[in-house]
Amino acid sequence: MNRRNFMKYGAMSAAGIVLFPVDLFADKTKTENKKHFPQPLSFTKKDGWKEFEISVNFLEHEFAPAMTIHTLAFNKSVPGPEIRVKEGDKVRVIFKNNTELNHTIHWHGIYVPWRMDGVPYVTQMPVMPGKEFVYEFIAEPYGTHFYHCHWGTLLHMQSGMYGSIIIEKDEDPIKKIFPYDREYTLIYSAHDVNFLRNELNSMLERMKERSFLMKNGRFSPERFNLFDTKEELEKAIENGYQPPYLVNRRSSAELPVPNWFTVNGKSYPSTPNLYIKEGENIRVRLINAGTENHHLHLHGHDFWMVCDDGVPLPQPWQRNTVSLSPGKTYDIIIEGKNRGIWTFHDHDTRRVTNNGLYPGGNLLALIYEDLPKEERMVGNMKKMKQKNPNTKINILPKIALDE
Numbered sequence: 366m367n368r369r370n371f372m373k374y375g376a377m378s379a380a381g382i383v384l385f386p387v388d389l390f391a392d393k394t395k396t397e398n399k400k401h402f403p404q405p406l407s408f409t410k411k412d413g414w415k416e417f418e419i420s421v422n423f424l425e426h427e428f429a430p431a432m433t434i435h436t437l438a439f440n441k442s443v444p445g446p447e448i449r450v451k452e453g454d455k456v457r458v459i460f461k462n463n464t465e466l467n468h469t470i471h472w473h474g475i476y477v478p479w480r481m482d483g484v485p486y487v488t489q490m491p492v493m494p495g496k497e498f499v500y501e502f503i504a505e506p507y508g509t510h511f512y513h514c515h516w517g518t519l520l521h522m523q524s525g526m527y528g529s530i531i532i533e534k535d536e537d538p539i540k541k542i543f544p545y546d547r548e549y550t551l552i553y554s555a556h557d558v559n560f561l562r563n564e565l566n567s568m569l570e571r572m573k574e575r576s577f578l579m580k581n582g583r584f585s586p587e588r589f590n591l592f593d594t595k596e597e598l599e600k601a602i603e604n605g606y607q608p609p610y611l612v613n614r615r616s617s618a619e620l621p622v623p624n625w626f627t628v629n630g631k632s633y634p635s636t637p638n639l640y641i642k643e644g645e646n647i648r649v650r651l652i653n654a655g656t657e658n659h660h661l662h663l664h665g666h667d668f669w670m671v672c673d674d675g676v677p678l679p680q681p682w683q684r685n686t687v688s689l690s691p692g693k694t695y696d697i698i699i700e701g702k703n704r705g706i707w708t709f710h711d712h713d714t715r716r717v718t719n720n721g722l723y724p725g726g727n728l729l730a731l732i733y734e735d736l737p738k739e740e741r742m743v744g745n746m747k748k749m750k751q752k753n754p755n756t757k758i759n760i761l762p763k764i765a766l767d768e
Contacts, residue, residue: 434556437524471484523556527552543646543669543681553727555623651694651696667684669681707730
């Protein structure tokens, strides 16, 4: 290493920048990696019901090292905790709103009673600040699903208000075809951080005004932009009322343009790894809780697409790329047939950026944890080691932040 490189690397290390990742194959690394997947939500049993508790709070959340934003979160995590139940279970979710905004929970893909569907002013009133709502339903159908806020959906979903709900069978139909022991849940989203900041601040100010008016008995349909019928709205317009879509409340009239893309709430290089062993099958549950299409491609393998929106496919499809559109879920089986360290990423590489810089976003790796040590090294490093025994062996991969 010449003096220039020594000084450059020394300065980067002093600044706290990691030049080489920790050992991808160490037990400590794999244990830490488990925290990057949705955590199971515990429950209590009461009168035949599985009872869960979910709250929403504001949270400082880190997408990637040094990139932290204020956001909303179920149970103080992005994504929210994972609910796992058996088909036919009686599910009760006690939802508490700990923010100054309105919220609901919509159970995406679940056959809930219509009063439990979480659509404000259609199936229920929004859950006001400091209030609770109890959702009750029978867990069906089988498969991979998710839940999310349905109030201010454009803002609240990309703010982090989403989580997975997995409904299982006693005898898993997928395991009969592809026996597996491990599975992973990956929830994709997209975020315009400028939109988030401006809209959250604006919405908080509006809610302060509304709360003050309600406490003082000065509620009016025009002030709250809330009418019982279309005819009532039209009459208000005749009397001079201007709907909010005529006078845009945003600093910009543009819809959000995402500049951060996340998997389980994280952007590369903080994205989770998928671990596998040679000869092993793993099940990966893919959920799109965002607004963008993701064309997910796995290097070095085909995979089997086995479920579409939770429904087992009568004929699994063998593919290496799948288009995951907003609101979709797919389940795939990856067979451990080609050991190595392989990229699993969005082939629309605009989604593999952090604030416009490649690489970033939803870039992650499939790692064979039983990869022999001699295959974990850069080839020419072995020759360097022979020439100079004091040379430090570089284990792949490096963390690249700008190409």
